[in-house]
Amino acid sequence: MVLFFESAVVDPPVTIYMGKDKYENEDLIKYGFEEDIWFHVDKLSSAHVYVRLQPGQTWLDIPEQVVEDCAQLVKAxxxxxxxxxxxTIIYTPWDNLKKTPGMETGQVTFFNHKKVKRVHVEKRINEIVNRLNKTKVEREVDYQHEKIQREKLDRKAAREHEFLEKERIQQLQAEKQKAEKEINDMFDSSNMKSNYREHEVEDINAAEEDFM
Structure with missing residues (x-):
């Protein structure tokens, strides 16, 4: 079973979730999403808490209020x-979590230790913990199914992006070809007109003769 919470300190609200035990934590490590951010108490045993950001957001986009909610929930x-x-609470993107052979169930390390941030929590703030606990929902999760469905959506979004990018490139090429054609037509000798007018030259010559 997975415990889900809602943090309404931002709009739209974000989902926070955690495994009920170390075996659930193992599944969460395996089947997280790209926009999931993992929280844990540094150097102490604690729940594995995740916040799920909006698709396309990264851990650099996480608001401070959400960090505080997650940190308080981890501590509690x-x-x-x-x-x-x-x-001290540490947090990092889900895809930075690393399992190595011989690790205990639920235990993790990191691919890149530079992508681990720390936040100091001086004391438990009951107001935050109680607010989050009021939103708590417990439910079973088919991790593999959810992961497969999410990957399908990601592939669809990638195909749509690729299609739009091809359309954009084709449009730019068409505009470039049109501009080049207009420039070529401008300098086409068959479309050019001479400024030479014979009668005006004759008049000028006549005027010069009169002057002389």
Whole structure:
């Protein structure tokens, strides 16, 4: 079972979720989405908490209020961390989580330690934890099915983007060809007219003779 929460500190609200135990955490590590951000108490046992951002957003887009909600929820769901003041919460994109052979169930490390941020939580703020707990919903999740469906949507979006990009390129090429044709037509000798007018030259010559 997975526990889901809603954080309405931003609009639209974001979904926060966590596994009920270490076995659920293992599945969450395996089947996360690209826009999922993972939170955990640093160097202490705690729940694995994720926030799901909007598609296309990255961990650099996560609002500070959402970081605070997740950090408070992680602290509240750590046996040791909940008792202590001044704990550090770490967070990183889901795709930075790394499993290596021999790791215990639910245990992770990182591909890139530079992509791990830290936030200091001095104490538990009951107002935040209680607000989030009021939105809590527990439900079963078919991780593999959800992952497959999401990948289908991603592929569809990629195809649509590719189609629109091809259309854009074709339009630019057509506009370029049209501009080149207009320039070529402008300098086509068959379309050019001479400024020479014979009678005007004769008049000028006559005027010069009269002057002399």
């Amino acid at each position: 769901n750590s046996i040791e961390g909940n008792k202590k003041n001044g704990v």
